[in-house]
Amino acid sequence: MIDVIAFLIENFQDADACPPREDLGELLEEVGFDDEEIGDALTFLDVLKHKPLVPAESLRQSTGMRVYCLEELDALPVEVHGLLHFLEQNGALNPEQREFVLNALMSLPYEDITVDHAKVLALLVLWAHKSELPVLIGDELMAALNGEAVMQ
Structure with missing residues (x-):
C-alpha cells in the first residue's frame, strides 16, 4: 500500500488530479500493484475526502495534548512519535491530519510501522x-519516497 501511495504522489499533482476510482484502480493494476495494495490505498484516499466528525477548525484551535493509548505505545516506534510531534509542532500537520496518519499506521502490520512509512502517510494527507x-x-518527507535523505 505504501508503494501505491508513493506512486500516486509522484505521478499526480494532487488527489483531485487522479482519475476516478475505477480508472485509477485499473491504472494501478496495469502498473503492477496487487488488488489488496490498491484497495487499501484507495480506501485511504476515500477517507481523506470525507468531512471529519469534528470540524478541522476546532481541532486546529485545540491546545490539548495527544496522549497515546497502550496499543499505540506498543506498536509505534519512538521515532514515529517524534516525527509526528515534530510535524505538528512545526505546523506541517494539524491534529486532524495527525490522527489520520496515526490511524493509518495502526492499520498496518506491526513490521511495516516505520518512520519512512509514517512520512509517506503524512505526505499522502498533505x-x-x-x-x-x-x-x-517537504524535502525530508519526500526522501521517504526515494529511500534516501535529501538534506544532511
Whole structure:
C-alpha cells in the first residue's frame, strides 16, 4: 500500500488530479500493484475526502495534548512519535491530519510501522489536502519516497 501511495504522489499533482476510482484502480493494476495494495490505498484516499466528525477548525484551535493509548505505545516506534510531534509542532500537520496518519499506521502490520512509512502517510494527507510545507520539512518527507535523505 505504501508503494501505491508513493506512486500516486509522484505521478499526480494532487488527489483531485487522479482519475476516478475505477480508472485509477485499473491504472494501478496495469502498473503492477496487487488488488489488496490498491484497495487499501484507495480506501485511504476515500477517507481523506470525507468531512471529519469534528470540524478541522476546532481541532486546529485545540491546545490539548495527544496522549497515546497502550496499543499505540506498543506498536509505534519512538521515532514515529517524534516525527509526528515534530510535524505538528512545526505546523506541517494539524491534529486532524495527525490522527489520520496515526490511524493509518495502526492499520498496518506491526513490521511495516516505520518512520519512512509514517512520512509517506503524512505526505499522502498533505498531498490530498493540497498543503504547502516549509522546504526543509517537504524535502525530508519526500526522501521517504526515494529511500534516501535529501538534506544532511
